[in-house]
Amino acid sequence: MTLLVVAEHDNKDLKPSTLNTVAAAKAIGGDIHVLVAGHSCQAVADAVSKVGGVSKVLKAEGAHLEHGLAEGLASLVLEHAGDYSHILAPGTTFGKNFMPRVAAKLDVQQISDILSVESENTFTRPVYGGQAIAKVESSDAKKVITVRTTGFDAVSAEGGSAEISDISAGDPNGKSKFVSLEESKSDRPELTSAKIVVSGGRGVGSGENFAIIEKLADKLNAAVGASRAAVDAGYVPNDYQVGQTGKIVAPELYIAVGISGAIQHLAGMKDSKVIVAINKDEEAPIFQVADYGLVADLFDAVPELTEKL
Amino acid sequence: MKILVPVKRVVDYNVKVRVKSDNSGIELTNVKMSMNPFDEIAVEEATRLKEAGKVEEIIAVTIGPDKAQETLRTAMAIGADRGILVKTDDAIDLGGVEPLAVAKILKGIVEKEKPDFVIMGKQSIDDDSNQTGQMLASLLDWPQATFASEIALEGGKAKVTREIDGGLETISVDLPAVITTDLRLNEPRYASLPNIMKAKKKQLDTIEIAETGVESTPRLKVIEVKEPAKRSSGEIVPDVDTLIQKLKNEAKVIG
């Protein structure tokens, strides 16, 4: 059995989500090949060749692959799909975007966001915003899978020595064009891979007030997250959103500040190792999942916490 | 222009669902059902485009049980001009009509109705698949713009801003295309009473799923559905000092 993992990267660095996806491939078992599709992405291919458990790197370079647009990427994967029993990608906005295109053309029902591997054709996945876990068995000849990164511990980025082979970049599909990227830049750790996350909700009240969340995060070398309400209100950018329809995080420590704990928010953080909730409403549902709850006004408690740490 | 908006009947987002006692699925009897929130955003966007004079006709389509007519009526109360129900008695959340089959059925409808583009939700909040739009685009060989937070139509193209993990990406796709909605695209209106009344008189056609010719046997067999592992119950700490002490000495998550 040979499996293909499609790497997520920005042409310079490999994203950690790829390492979780390789881990899922390893759990299935077999030879693991990784596709690095991009533009001037030799550094990424080099990095992937060192990843533990990878036996071959396929590198496709072309201007049309620079931004990972779904059409070109899907047709490239489809060109090589015949060689593989399983095709996997991270269940991030990158993987979610192009993988169903691959699945549809292969006449395969994709298995989204797998949390565990039970056998080569049976997997578990969250449904209903993580309120239930379904075990599903695929009857398709080929499996097309996206991986819930928090379900699999990353494989080591070192220790491998896979060969890199260049493949053709495939068809530039002219129907879709990249225009621009408004990248959110931050010196803080990346939200989905940070060891500690401090998230703020509607209770924080404004974008300016978010500074108190950021100060606490900086003291803890943590990433900053948010609820949908905080994003909708414009306190922070969209990519801070944690939840069913945002990012999924499972850090060592998650501190929820001024967040009520709606199902959709819990879906994105309830697998965190330790959860702290700071909320002035003792009835807030967030306390039901919190290991440590502090019923307090966040404007008093958070600065005090930052100060005393 | 003419647009097609697929809408799905799902459990209401406020409902805390229960797993069936035989672990075969989710208990849906006597549970409040609504239009999938992302689809409401899609209908709202289509309606705004119509109000802005850029679109002449909006067709809502759903694959679901008889009751999914209500979902179509809701779409028509917001602004869709007519509705199509593709009727099935199979489940549409798990172990029934899956995204691949839905995409194939929608492809047939697109080929018949010839819309200029399709706008739909990025994700159903029941199966959480996030697949159908991309699959439809793929089957039609159309480009796609997923997770849209802004859409501008200009000269046979759509310029779409997308909510992605790294920030906001803007792409331009040739029409026809499939666009899927994200939360920040708009805030759907509440349908007014007169519009709800008017919606009752709008055209609603029903076809049986068998008539579509699409083989909809599920490919994913649901072996069991379980509740996620419960978190052990925590404690309320009296003050910040105790919190810090617990995090350091008990949980050992900070130095």
Ligand SMILES: Cc1cc2nc3c(=O)[nH]c(=O)nc-3n(C[C@H](O)[C@H](O)[C@H](O)COP(=O)(O)OP(=O)(O)OC[C@H]3O[C@@H](n4cnc5c(N)ncnc54)[C@H](O)[C@@H]3O)c2cc1C
């Ligand atoms: C389709 C759909 C998808 C969704 N996806 C997501 C998602 O991915 N992520 C997500 O987070 N949500 C999501 N939501 C929204 C979700 O349902 C909730 O509306 C949202 O999570 C609420 O955010 P919040 O907790 O910040 O706000 P609220 O529910 O308003 O809670 C604010 C909390 O702050 C507390 N508070 C106020 N002032 C203070 C103070 N001074 N000190 C201490 N505490 C204070 C209040 O007691 C309250 O508990 C989604 C909803 C839908 C319909």
Ligand SMILES: Nc1ncnc2c1ncn2[C@@H]1O[C@H](COP(=O)(O)O)[C@@H](O)[C@H]1O
């Ligand atoms: N049974 C259905 N009927 C109509 N539209 C659907 C159906 N299932 C999915 N969709 C559409 O596809 C989108 C994505 O759904 P999913 O791929 O299931 O997450 C939804 O937001 C709907 O717009």
